[in-house]
Amino acid sequence: MKSVKSKYTAVIGTVLALSASITAELAHADQLADVKQHGAVSCGVYSNVEPFSYPDPQSRELVGMDVDLCRAVAKRLGVKATLEPLAVEARVPQLKLGRVDMVIANLAYTKARATQIAFSDAYYSTKEVLLVKEANAKKTLADLGGQRFSATDGSTSAQSIPLSIKGGQAVTFHDTSSAFMALEQNKVQGFVTNQMTARQIQSQVANTAGAVAILPEPMLIEPIAIGMQQDQAAMKDAVNKALVEMDQDGEMQQIFDKWLGPKTKYGLSRTDKVTPIEKLKFTPV
Structure with a gap:
């Protein structure tokens, strides 16, 4: 009797395990189908990082380049877009x-993020750059070895510091303002951030006692893409198809120029096309 009972228990355990496994697979089976069924796709965007996603001063609604991209991709998926504001360091965890x-x-x-999430094709490439006090404008990265540099938590800016500056020490802060303040207060020798933010800060403090310079040597060159959950091939294919179509019909260029282009305070030019990351020439961190 004991043997029969043990076998019965083992069979029930196996059935329950299989059932749980099947349920989990079904829940994770097809995100694209789920998104289409619900008629909406949720995009994690910055809570307050201009010009990517930040509250409009008048309406208080989120606006920015990434907001426009989310809505454009959603439209091509045939669904509505919903926006979920995230802190810099929360982007990958919330997606996972x-x-x-x-x-x-x-x-x-x-490379670290790619072990946790999937990436779409890159829709442009950016640079991580080093902001220093204007008095240090002629220094090179090699001149700054062994110094302390600020960056925001969970950013590739922070990762670039020990890779690009020998003995460089990263001091991280929750937000951009705090990281830049560390430079202003001489707690660090420089502040590492993306080139758009760097140009904006440089413009804001120009002709003041706190004027800063952007060193010409980039810390990193980075492909920018959409993050998605792993093992969702249909979703990834649909998003990549949307990005390629946006590139081909000019919508991607329009969005870029609106927020980052030559007529904006960032003055950037987009020369990249939507390209699979594995086909790009860059040094991944």
Whole structure:
């Protein structure tokens, strides 16, 4: 009797395990189908990082390049877009937990992130640069070895410091303002951030006692892409198809020029086309 009971228990245990496994697979089976069924896709965007996603001063609604990208991709998927504001360091964790369907938040590809999430094709490349006090404008990265540099938590800016500056020490802060303040207060020798933010800060403090310079040597060159959950081939294919179509019909260029282009305070030119990351020439961190 004991043997029969043990076998019965083992069979029930196996059935329950299989059932749980099947349920989990079904829940994770086809995110694209789920998004289409619900008629909406949720995008994790920055809560307050201009010009990517930030509250409009008058309406208080989120606006920015990444907001426009989310809505454009959603439209091509045939669904509505919902926006979920995220802190810089929360982008990958919230995506992994399934609290957003995708992350469109100036997300740079890194080897570490690629083990946790999937990336779309890159839709442009950016640079991480080093802001220093104007008095240090002629220094090189090699001149600054062994110094302390600020960056925001969970950013590739922080990762670039020990890679690009020999003995460089990263001091991280929750937000851009705090990281830049560390430079202003001489707690660090420089502040590492993306080139758009760097240009904006440089413009804001120009002709003041706190004027800063951007060193010409980039810390990193980074492909920017949309983050998605792993093992969702249909979703990834659909998002890549949307990005390619946006590139071909000019919508991607329009969005870029609106927020970052030559007529904006950032003065950037987009020379990249939507390209699979594996086909790009860059040094991943």
